[in-house]
Amino acid sequence: MAKSITNFSTYSTLNCHKAKYAKPWNCFIFFRQSPITCLLSLNLDVPRSTKVGVYPMLDENAKICKFCEVGDLGNAVELLKMSQKSELDLNTYCSILQLCAEYKRLQEGKMVHSIIYSSGIPVEGVLGAKLVFMYVSCGDLREGRRIFDHIHSDKAFLWNLMMSQYAKISDYRESIYLFRKMQKLGIKGNSYTFSCILKCFAILGRIGECKKIHGYVYKLGFGSCNSVVNSLIAAYFKNGGVDSAHKLFDELGDRDVVSWNSMISGCVMNGFSHTALEFFIQMLMLRVAVDLATLVNALVACANIGSLSLGRAIHGHGVKTCFSREVMFNNTLLDMYSKCGDLTDAIQAFEKMGRTTVVSWTSLIAAYVREGLCDDAIRLFYEMESKGVIPDVYSMTSVLHACACSNSLDKGREVHNYFRRNNLSLSLPVSNALMDMYAKCGSMEEAYLVFSRIPVKDTVSWNIMIGGYSKNSLPNEALKLFVEMQEESRPDGFTMAGILPACGSLAALEIGRGIHGRILRNGYSSDLHVANALIDMYVKCGSLVHAQLLFDMIPEKDLITWTVMIAGYGMHGFGNEAIATFQKMRIAGIKPDEITFTSILYACSHSGLLNEGWEFFNSMISECNMKPELEHYACMVDLLARTGNLSKAYKFIETMPIKPDATIWGALLCGCRIHHDVDLAEKVAEHVFELEPENTGYYVLLANIYAEAKKWEEVKKLRERIGKRGLKKSPGCSWIEVQGKFTIFVSADTSHPQAERIASLLNNLRIKMKNEGYSPKMRYALINADDLEKETALCGHSEKLAMAFGILNLPPGRTIRVTKNLRVCGDCHEMAKFMSKTAKREIILRDSSRFHHFKDGFCSCRDFW
Known part of the structure; x- marks a missing residue:
């Protein structure tokens, strides 16, 4: 009897998830048993009495089969080659082909196929099925398909085998093609057929087809089959059909662990992590035995909502049930501690790992970045490399993100050079991360160099460059690239949010209105990021009326929405309106941050609202427990200086708990010009020149103060000083x-x-x-x-x-x-x-x-x- 393979893995959320990160929401639950298991579980052995020749050679057949039973493929093949081919029965060929498939020995399998061919034995029926199975198992899907098409099998298990293999290599359309052909030929599918095809339709986003299959399987009586229902649940979750998935689960009488895992992972995938944890707790209460996939999914849910206490409990449960030995469990655990803000436990989890992978290192690097320890994250990347762990796309993008967050251009360049020296492939995500790093560090030239070398750019690539140009005060370049993008790629909501600041910088109202129209036509106006960018654009283009109309139309405003409107009123000189908006924001339950306070103090400054400005400054400290930063002190100095309180402003600077920068002294210098205080201006200017000796603007400002006071000799001396330093004044335009x-x-x-x-x-x-x-x-x-x-x-x-x-x-x-x-x-x-x-x-x-x-x-x- 040929040896049967019985240890094939059951399909679950765990083993179908091939990504290097423990993110179970990217996976599905499709089968309780693979199609290959189904194939092998059938009795494909041919009775010994079935012979190719007339006279049996029981000894030769028995010997070969015996070698196959003990797994001795070498001797089985050698004996096959020496035997009289006409005397061998089909069972012998099937046995040896089975062993070739089991050991993934394509060369020996081809040799057996050659012997069969030279012997003139028809490749059909069970023998044809075994040949297809051997080729597919050994990775030669093309030859397996050729034989499959030739034998015209009506057995569902063989069709399942082919469909599942195409699905494994992500050729879902070919799997669907085979399913359609199977239906056309009138071959009835089974539970494995429908589980596989549901996976294919779900991944391709064909929810309508999933619904059709749903009705079809119920008509055929598979409505109570767990593997099919589990696949339906996963398919609905994949395409956002949360209610349909819940209904199926509720109607399922005999739920297994895969059913529960499907619900937990599906809820996580669709942003319902609280609900996922409710299912997990219910599962424990019903004493359903959890598996590794259950705990991994539950940990991801804890990470998403920041539930550290429950995450720790799951950690303890994993240790008790011995899942703490699993790499996937440990990696997800590390990620959970990281996202819940517990860097200490994340480090401890990492150090306790028996075996670390690139995923483990990447999770810890990301943990350091989240805590703002970017230098440590970069150091950890090089330590990983020194341990012989080869960086993958995720670790490469993580370390570049660390460089971007720390605004460390030099370190970013070092990492880029490291990639070059080690010939690491710059995939599209890595190239995008490189551009993002250079853009955030202010080097748009280097960002564009990376951009220009990408053979096929995606929307993210264009968005990074357009947003980078906008944020680095290069609006013309942003608009030019936006025009180029429309010839090669379709802009999305992020593109719109990135290009609108460029319109605002140039006060390009007509162009901004055109983009607004495009936003409305494509349905991006419901995106709050886009809506906020539109308000900001209209504010900076001087159309405060349009900004106010858009602001009023937003049903649920976030902090950015309120802050943009407050800042808008401030820069247009409507201080009282800015204050009223600030108060409405507080009534709405939105807590201001440092930027909001900067905006309201700026509004008070530009409207001369001295008392109101002091109230906000004091409430920032006493009510909101915020420490004023340089920007807030600069606003207060500007407010005092504009209102003529120059001496008070000077004393305020002297009593500041942090060292004043050139912006603060510059605000007082502007006040000296407004109120024509030449003596104080000279005193203040020395502080400014000491802090920023190369900033031409401050020299020009003092020269203007002298010129307005008709002190032409001082103007001449100052201009000579500017000339000696080689400084150039920015021309007014x-x-x-x-x-x-x-x-x-x-x-x-x-x-x-x-x-x-x-x-x-x-x-x-x-x-x-x-x-x-x-x-x-x-x-x-x-x-x-x-x-x-x-x-x-x-x-x-x-x-x-x-x-x-x-x-x-x-x-x-x-x-x-x-x-x-x-x-x-x-x-x-x-x-x-x-x-x-x-x-x-x-x-x-x-x-x-x-x-x-x-x-x-x-x-x-x-x-x-």
């Missing part, structure tokens, strides 16, 4: 968007085709202003010259040129939106007020500090900026 195209102006720009018309309009406006008693504010000319030259210089300021261009080129009544890279000067501010009244236009001017809304001769800032 303004731009305006007309019909989706940007026109940029610099001071005294005469190169524009409409330069004469613009100059004529500005001259006429200045004449009208003089006739109404307005005199130019000469101190803003910042040059040592006569009044005529100063007035000419003032007329050439870039924001005036852009506003005049808008009046000439935009339809009557259309709002003029201008953006300037520097702070608007006082004379341009007065001119903008006059323009809004004379031209009967609303003008929205965004400078480097805030927004100015000009209407009917008034500005929203109330001349406080």
Whole structure:
């Protein structure tokens, strides 16, 4: 009798999960028994009396079969080659083919096949099935399929074998093709057939087909078969049919451990980790024997909801039931402790592992990153490598994430060089992680170099680059890449959330509106990240009305939504509205964070709300138990300085518990310019120059203070100092968007085709202003010259040129939106007020500090900026 293989593994959530991470939500429960087991469990042995020849050679057949029974393939094959082929029976060939399959010996199997072929024995029936089984088991699916197609078998077990093998190599469509052909030929499937095909339909997302199979199997009487129902439950969970899966489970009378595992893993997969743990506890109460897959799934659920106490209990249960010896259990345990914030126990679990894998090391690396210990995570990566553990895609992306989180460009480069030196393959996920690291560390050139070398980019690749350009103040590059992306890939919600900040940076309202339309057409507006990005875009493009409308339409706002709106009101000079929004946020039960407080303090500063600003600053410390950071102190200094409390601001800086940086001293220096305090400005400037000696902006600011005070000799000395240091001033420029195209102006720009018309309009406006008693504010000319030259210089300021261009080129009544890279000067501010009244236009001017809304001769800032 040929030796039967009876130790094939049962299909479960555990052994069907091939990923290197213990994430059971990616797996399914399909079979209680594999199709191969089904094949072998049938009696395929041929009676000894069935012969190829007339006279039996019982001795030769018996000897070969005896060798097969004891597993001696070598002698069995040698004896087969020496025997008279015509005297061997089919059972002998089947026995030796069985052993070849069992030992995965393809070469010997091919030799047996060659002997069968040369002997002229028909390859059909049981012998054909054994040959198919041998080839498939030995990994030669192509030859197995060739024989399978030739023998035209009507046995379900052989079709199951082929379908399952195609499913194993992820060729689910071929499995489905065979199933369709099987139906067409009228071959009835069994429980293994339906379990396999449900897996294929589920993975391909064909929920409609799963429902059809559901009805079909019930008609055939498989509705009470656990393996089929378990596969149905897994299929529904895979495609989000949580209610259908629950209903099937409730109707299942004889539930086994796989049924319970299906429910636990399915709930975890669909984000119902609390429900998964309820099933786990119910399973324990009913005394259902748990297996390794049960505990792994339960640990993942604990990790997802941060249930450390239950995770520890499962750990104890695993130790008692000896599952703590399993690598998968230990890896999932380590991951659970890590995600629950218990780094100590995670390290302890790692150290107690009898055998560690790359998954173990990667989980610990990720644990260090979560705790902000990025340097330790990077060190651990190199330690892993020194132990001879070869990094995989997950460990490589984890260490790059550590470099990105620590903003360590040098270490990121070292890791990249390590990959090169060791010829580690840069798969798409690793390339994406590299780009993300470079982008977050501010090196978009290196990010683009990686991007350009990716042969086939996915949506993530494009999103990383577009988002990276936006966050690194390269909006033009982001928009250009967005256009290129649409030719090769379909943008998604993340793309929209990444490109909208670029529109906001450029104040590109028309482009932003176009993207908004695309968001609506593709159904991305329900994504809160996208909605928040839209509000922020409209705020920064000066369309506060649209931002408010979108804000009001969001049913459930998160902290970011509220903070964006508060900041928006602040930068537009509506401090009281910002405060009202902050109070509504508190009523809604949302707790502010450090960024929210920065936004509300900024709003108070730009609206001169001194008392309110102090209240928020104090409540941040006393009510919310937050330690103010440099940004919060900078807002308070700015608030004091803008309101004329320069001495108080100086004393406030001196009493700060943390060392002030250049931003804080710079805020006071701006206040000195507003209130023309030259003596204090000189004192404050020395602090600024000491902290940031290469920042040209602060030298220019002091030079402006001197120029406004007509201290031309000091201006000259300061400019000489700038020249000696080799510093260059950022040129002032303004731009305006007309019909989706940007026109940029610099001071005294005469190169524009409409330069004469613009100059004529500005001259006429200045004449009208003089006739109404307005005199130019000469101190803003910042040059040592006569009044005529100063007035000419003032007329050439870039924001005036852009506003005049808008009046000439935009339809009557259309709002003029201008953006300037520097702070608007006082004379341009007065001119903008006059323009809004004379031209009967609303003008929205965004400078480097805030927004100015000009209407009917008034500005929203109330001349406080």
